[in-house]
Amino acid sequence: xxxxxxxxxxxxxxxxxxxxxxxxxxxxxxxxxxxxxxxxxxxxxxxxxxxxxxxxxxxxxxxxxxxxxxxxxxxxxxxxxxxxxxxxxxxxxxxxxxxxxxxxxxxxxxxxxxxxxxxxxxxxxxxxxxxxxxxxxxxxxxxxxxxxxxxxxxxxxxxxxxxxxxx
Numbered sequence: 001x002x003x004x005x006x007x008x009x010x011x012x013x014x015x016x017x018x019x020x021x022x023x024x025x026x027x028x029x030x031x032x033x034x035x036x037x038x039x040x041x042x043x044x045x046x047x048x049x050x051x052x053x054x055x056x057x058x059x060x061x062x063x064x065x066x067x068x069x070x071x072x073x074x075x076x077x078x079x080x081x082x083x084x085x086x087x088x089x090x091x092x093x094x095x096x097x098x099x100x101x102x103x104x105x106x107x108x109x110x111x112x113x114x115x116x117x118x119x120x121x122x123x124x125x126x127x128x129x130x131x132x133x134x135x136x137x138x139x140x141x142x143x144x145x146x147x148x149x150x151x152x153x154x155x156x157x158x159x160x161x162x163x164x165x166x167x
Contacts, residue, residue, distance in 0.1 A: 062122060113147050
């Protein structure tokens with residue numbers, strides 16, 4: 001395939017298909033631990049920022065005496081955002097080291113954004129419960145997708161302009 005855009009799209013779609021198939025096959029092994037980490041870290045962050053909340057964790061549920069419970073499910077693990085970003089990075093021609101560093105940065109970015117999303121949803125559910133579903137459905141995914149898109153654009157642009165040799 002001589003057209004770089006078509007080559008990217010073909011590889012991108014192939015990688016997304018492979019990653020989704022792998023996630024469906026083995027996600028049940030990874031997601032519970034990942035979800036539990038997000039719940040524990042969310043509890044720590046909320047308790048640091050607002051100790052009076054006294055947030056506790058039971059399985060994958062954040063709860064406090066003053067806030068409705070927040071259940072973090074398998075769909076809340078950020079895996080879809082990571083799969084899209086990883087497939088984008090892997091489908092873009094770049095040196096192996098640079099791609100590996102991009103993947104490591106992707107894990108950190110998606111993890112941090114997802115953690116911020118969960119904590120923000122906790123406070124939104126407490127302070128503006130009348131909008132909880134709208135915030136969860138419409139704004140929540142943006143907290144993950146927008147930074148991943150911006151990271152990919154930044155990463156691919158720096159590669160294109162040759163500003164980075166190995167990173």
